[in-house]
Amino acid sequence: MAKITIKDVAREAGVSISTVSNALNDVDVLNPVTKSHVLKVAKQLNYVPNLNGKQLRSGKTKMLGFFTTSVSGPYFYKLVESMSRECDRLGYGLNVFITKDKQVIMSNILGRRVDGAIIYEELRIDEEDISAMEEEKIKAVFLDRVLHNETMGSVIFDSFVAGYEATKYLISLGHKKIAYISGVDTMFDSVERKEGYLAALRQYQIPVIEDYIMQGYFEEESTYNAVKSFLHLHPDKVPDAFLAGNDLSAIGCIQALKTLGYGVPLDISVMGFDDIDIAQYYTPPLTTVRNQIAKQGILAINQLVRLIQKKEQGVVQKLACELVVRGSSHVKINSD
Amino acid sequence: MAKITIKDVAREAGVSISTVSNALNDVDVLNPVTKSHVLKVAKQLNYVPNLNGKQLRSGKTKMLGFFTTSVSGPYFYKLVESMSRECDRLGYGLNVFITKDKQVIMSNILGRRVDGAIIYEELRIDEEDISAMEEEKIKAVFLDRVLHNETMGSVIFDSFVAGYEATKYLISLGHKKIAYISGVDTMFDSVERKEGYLAALRQYQIPVIEDYIMQGYFEEESTYNAVKSFLHLHPDKVPDAFLAGNDLSAIGCIQALKTLGYGVPLDISVMGFDDIDIAQYYTPPLTTVRNQIAKQGILAINQLVRLIQKKEQGVVQKLACELVVRGSSHVKINSD
DNA sequence: CTTTGCTATGAATGCGTTTTCATGAGTTAA
């Protein structure tokens, strides 16, 4: 049997197409008897509305798109999970697009496959595309870029404060020689964390030593190598503590220190960022800074829906971080 | 400015709508000069085709849907990543729907928002829905259910063999008293793993002891409690080894054993399933059985696309597992 | 010079739905 359409339901129920449409969409102009009759027939025929027809006509899809370059790692699935739940609550569907192709993003948004977009794309969308989106009054919320105008906004982590607070904590343990293992310098959070680190040092009048800032690229292995070669080169400059750009980097750092015979945390404190799943199971358990990932998802979806409903203009929302103290950090033991 | 449609491009280029359509869709009947002119005008106007119109008319969306009840945990993101990559390669988009509402699944599939579906839904779709899908010739591939007909197939892990091989390995280490910590008995993989365990014991003529089979529900804490209370109740029946339903469960088990003063692996071997990220970082690193998650994703997408293109009927594909030996297992030390 | 065949293009139709507007029946007021 061919696909049942609204037409078939109308014929079978002995009413017009528009009556069927009104019945299905709860438009309150119908005689209750007619309505229930139509619904009964529809159910009996196993009628399912064609979403493409519906969307074409109404101009709405009731779908939100999450566009991201990657979905691996706990950040993404926690985010996706919270957004998904919030979408359910608000009567929207969530659509996850994983792609590095900017074209895909633009054609899906501008081609109206979704009513609005949450975007995490590591800064690949350039000003020109932003303008195109602005022109078309596309509704979007960015998770890794600070931006707000009539139809677009942001929800981001306050990574500057995260870097600042982490450093302040290490200082409070008595550490002065604090090394920083930088992440990827093109990423927003990476840059902000480092700035926070630098700001804290300045605040407590601890001189910034360039050699103490190394590149870990957010990876375990790169960090392992970086830390090892640093200590090889500067055996006289062993830091009191390492602040790594993220937890994976912190693990690489600790592995290197273990290999070289340093005890963590007794000889050297190490901390990271993110509080990934592994952090609490690692030996020693990682001291780290946790972001409110679920909250970011919830705020983003809510702002997006408000934008779609034109209840407000775009805003920038910043989320506070949370220090998680575990076993990889320790008060400075005076070894003089 | 209002949204640009194909009509505007046609007017501006001085040609008909159909010519624009042919130019954009690479239909090879056009004069190359006309074609390039049309494309130039389209680009100049920043024309982006409305996907709803396109899809309604063509009956195709070039989108595949992944329907799942959850996206948390490494299994899902690894799966999603591999499927996404494969979709890209084949010229499809991937659409992730996270929902526990069966209705959402059915209306998206039957409402033709996607050309085909990959389904992981923990057996919530009943026979009636399967029939409805069959009737409509919906193309679908299931990841947690064995099923094949003209338009639907499956790609699953051979969890029976996984359970069998894991048990066989523990036996090869000299263990005889092997306890099993069961997962969730409504889930396909969980049941199969346990059957494999039982089959291996039978094979090597080791009697099955009912007390050695406990419930861990795939959770760390449940397992922790189960193991603790078991050893409390049966101090005379300490097993040589524990085979846990998954890695999280194995971790719970090891925590309990540590607490009670048993050494892992010297006193007791423990192993799990899945090889989650934490497994290699845990102390001791977990011996486990790894599934070919990425391969599952790739096979599923490819089968689905073949079904859509009507190149073949649905089939059931089973994936072999892989034993990963790490530090949580050890040859039996005779303590007599 | 007419006919045939071929190519490039345009007019028109329809995909399945929502939505606007008209219509006819029934009710009330004058």
Add this chain to the structure above:
DNA sequence: TTAACTCATGAAAACGCATTCATAGCAAAG
């Protein structure tokens, strides 16, 4: 009795596009 007004329903248009089919133009064949 008739005009005015409700109210439930239906006819038809429109959303943006792909696609079918007709046709104009032109070259080759008769």
